[in-house]
Amino acid sequence: MEIKMAMTERFRDVRKGLGREIVLASVAGVLIVLSLLFEHLFHLSPVFFVATYPITPQMVAALLSLSFTGAPIIWGSIKGLLRRETNVDELVSLAIIGAVILGEYNAAAIVAFIMVLGSLLEEHASGRSRRDIEAIAAKHPTHAFVLRGTQFVAVPLEQVVVGDRVLVRPGDIVPVDGRVELGESRVDESSLTGESIPVDKVTGDAVYTGTTNQDGALQVVALKMGEDSTYGKIVHLIKEAEDQRVPARRIVDQFVRWYTPAVLVIAGVIWLATGDIFRPITILVVACPCALVLATPSAVLSALAYAARRGILIKGGRFLEACSDVDIVALDKTGTLTTGQLIVKEVFPLKGNGEVDILALAAKAEAGSEHPIAKAILNAALAHGLDVSFNGQIQTHPGLGIKGVDADQHVAVGSQRFLERIGLSIPEEAKSAEAAIFASGKTPxxxxxxxxxxxxxxxxxxxxxxxxxxxxxxQEEIGRVVMLSGDSGEVAQVVARQCGIPFHTVSAELLPDQKQEYLRNLQNEGRHVCYVGDGTNDGPALAQADIGVSIGTREDTIALDTAHVVLMQQGLENLSLFLALGRRTERTININLIFAISFGFTMMALAATGILTPILGAISHNIGSLMVILNSARLIKFKF
Structure with missing residues (x-):
């Protein structure tokens, strides 16, 4: 909740500030018109004198206009200098002050007005991206209808606790992550997945915060709320992504540090060489590097908004830029290339046991696990009406198997390597059954x-x-594609063959830390790796990769913390879209930077020759900034 409120407040502050600037700019514009009328039409005499200096109505109107537009610019520059920070408004501030000192009040007022007007146009042009992101944050409800006694009453979301029964009416936004206890309906999960087709929900199905109930009423048992919910984590990720600075932005910041002193030197030289004070003033106006500063964040913000609307969550702009460097993609097998919706196909009993006995034994060991294999075994056991309760201790060995102790009975379920590691020998009949399972392309x-x-x-x-x-x-766009699997070599090769991955690029029977080491070795060779997994046992590899992409993690919110990018829509379809979007974003940033630098120096050259006046310089400056923003806005309509 706090995440959502903080983000909403941020956008509300932006809107309030924008509204205030519009009012001030409107008043300043009226005053400028009055000042020009006083000067050119009425030729009014001074109304009073200050130390023999004439104060005319034109001067009063122009200075009042400056108080609404120029003063905030100058004050922002002063605050930046006090914090020892380079501020892009410094150059314009010097130009405004210089014009006032020279008695060119109308010129100073018009320059300040045009700069403020330009910033308003920039805000409007970039508003689409912010509105898309704000819409995501706004889908986090503040209240829920919770069962209190025999009635459902509206309570603040902060008062909902795990286990509460929540009523979700048709048209309501689901306020909690939970499980349907009663009712049937269709739920629009596009806010999470980008998929517009509603999902049918019945008793026992999971529902998620931020999704929209459509047809019937649902009673849901609350499991996660607020910041802990899937949607809460998503909003937090989007907020973090917007705040992060990408490498290109840091380079621009370093450039601006020496750029301002250099411009001041150039303006001084032009003044000494020409004796025309208006030329250096115009140089200060056009040299303000707004377009350069906007080049990166405007592109990143547009790309983040586009991705979020399609169920692609990106933790920061640097992962968009990294897409251009990726030269190898490593794919996990289970849950990534495959659906991860495992089923028990067959049971092979040994030692005179029955199939049901083996299934019940395996289910007891897996009862406390959330691994897809555990879910497959438990579903099969429940389908046979077996008791899967387990009150003992469970020890999970990631990538290998699981071991449990219940009432002095030791049970182990896992691979051959796991059993051998815990000191068990494999009889020949078990090895024969294993070979038969491998031959059918399944996992034993x-x-x-x-x-x-x-x-x-x-x-x-x-x-x-x-x-x-x-x-x-x-393979066509990146080049090398490899598959990393914790499964056996036989099963991995079957999947690789079906997916078109060469056998020599398949690595099987890898533990989570071995996948991480594999990626580290690639990076030591100078490769830039994108690793794609489903979040189950993939945490180390996702963190190690230059870009770690996790798939379909509405239930596994831990992957939201470990992955750099999350594809909320189940499946790989958005992977290529994300990589293409990243490359296009990098290209857009480069175009913006080249344009901003070349445009700025061209305008400075025109100002130095006297072709541009301060007023024309202010207009040209804002045209450059708008061109950058409009170019970045094209990413919102990116087509792959």
């Missing part, structure tokens, strides 16, 4: 009780429909 899991292997479970997964197409796109 050994089930052991005590010191004895009592059976195997065959786990089946399916290739995502879009995997082959995406792999081909990546």
């Amino acid at each position: 899991l050994f089930v052991a009780r005590g010191k004895e292997v009592v059976g195997l479970v065959s786990i089946e997964d399916h290739i995502r429909p879009e995997s082959c197409k995406v792999v081909k796109q990546l």
